Amino acid sequence: MKLETALRYGAMLAVAVAIGMGAYLTKESKATSYLSSDAKACINCHVMESYYATWEHSSHRERAVCVDCHLPVDNYIDKYASKSLDGWNHSKAFTLNTYGRRMLISDDGARRVQENCIRCHASRSKTLIKNVDRYHAFDSENLGDRKCWECHREVPHGKVRSINGTPNNLGVKWDR
């Protein structure tokens, strides 16, 4: 009987502690910020800072935030599936410290970005299609499996973007 009471109170206490810790952890990891599309959410992790810095100095700064390119936008199922997958992969890599100094986009990540380039630019580029149609006939086979950024090398992260490539960047530290 005594053991049972102890167990009951013990369990209640443990749950309370767990909930408290969970809330604290949510706050500490800024987990809720991932619900927004703010580019700053990505630099919760410092390994993303170079990508933030290069994007911040690119022409897409005013037009496309990180998730506009890196996540599926039209399809909600795909969007949240990708978000969870990325979230899991990156958090795991970040927590366990298994990532390399030189990051590369994954194949699935590249697919999504490519779809987003087309999403925004297919309709915008009618004249362009006419001028450079060999490269930009977005809905034809001519494009093959070339990615947009095989040619547009600078979009948006520039050629220098390694984790060490943008030291001292002030923008990522700015909070008011």
Added chain:
Amino acid sequence: MKKNTLILVIAILGISFMTYMMLSIGERKQEQAILNTAPIIKAEGIETRSDKWADAYPHQYDTWKQTAESNEIEDMVKKYPQLAILWAGYGFSKDYNAPRGHANALISNRSTLRTGAPTGPNDGPMPMACWACKSPDVPRLMQEHGELEYFTGKWARAGDEIVNPIGCGDCHSSQDAQLTITRPYLKRGLDAIGMTEDKITYQDMRSLACAQCHSEYYFKKTPYTDKDGKDQIAAVVTFPWAKGLAAEDMEEYYNEIEFKDWTNKMSKAPMLKAQHPGYEIFTTGVHFKRGLACADCHMPYTQKGAIKFSSHKIQKPLNDIANTCLTCHKQSEKEFKDIVQEKLDRKDQLNVIAMDNLAAAHLTAKKAWEVGATDAEMAPVLATIRSAQWLWDYSIASHGSFFHAPGETLRLLGVAGSKAQEARITLAGILANYGVINYQIPDISTKELAQQVAGVPFEKLVKAKLDFKKGLMQEWITDAKEDGRLTSTFVEDLPVKSAYPQN
């Protein structure tokens, strides 16, 4: 019993996992903090000597030094002799040049005939405010002695204190290198337009760093009692932004407080001088409206080896079209040069028309006074001249406006030219009342002729200036070096150039 045990076990597993996560996050946060910690250049106050920042930020320092390369003098009064008439009775009629690179700012300031030839700390035509946008030593002095104290006294008072040209300490905090506003008057200006500190974004700061100086201001006479209990009057730099940033808003502001910078010596009109409303007019242009900041064009992200950083060679962007315009636009460099040139030509055409009409209006007004026109007759005309010249000055004084805001610039030049012509028509009527018809203004087609008409004793000013440069100015530099305020031979050895011969 079973249920409670299960709950307990799960909770404890959860707690263990979360403890691990918490430790991991703590570790990562520490890493991030270290990564984001900038070297402390100076524990307190402002490090004004840019050379002291060089070790921590070699790339920024190197490119900052290159601003010295832009050091050719473009004598604006020689190019447009009309200016001597427009500014008759005011310093600008003596000497006025196009802007050069930031590193040259103090040399330009000490060399211009406008700052005169003081022989001691309480001598000379200009107040302390004239240093305000030339050096990080200015906010340093404000911090050390107080803003009102800073703005008290003659320009020559602090010649040995203000010795480092525009540098790191003007735009960055010496504690963590973050962009910061070092000039209290910009903060007051921003408050006046409702842009309080909590609303300012990083992108805003990439323009506001420049707006500290590239803005319109006037000297507001402010009485106060100093620490010795003596009554003093400070001439405090103030941004006339309370009614808005547009030319007409500021005009209304100035008219309401019946402010004038000086009285034109020819027409006797109570005049306004626009300083350089570069930030203000930029906000009317398409680039501002599409979210750009000054740094996007004037400080492009560049690369050296494997490092990316902001070029601190602040210059005309056309010297580096590939890294500035072509980040966003994709035409050829030549096409861009041509587009900007075309905008410049359009401005020049209307600019000359406006200046010609303004000069003629001032000189015709002078004639009208000579033949006996009355205050009552002249007052409305002088008000028109004042307004016309203000709009003209606002539109072009910031030098880059023809590109930053081409539409607004041309609109203002159009209105200014038209108002100046209106004044001339009225003046022709007044002259006719006194029997003068077909009055021809004197020949002002060269700088010499125009300055003669405006009563500028050029030779005398130059002689006195050269004495100052050999005398008091050298003492300033020597004192500053002895006391360790100036430690850079780079700054010391910058070549001295001016619109008049150096010997």
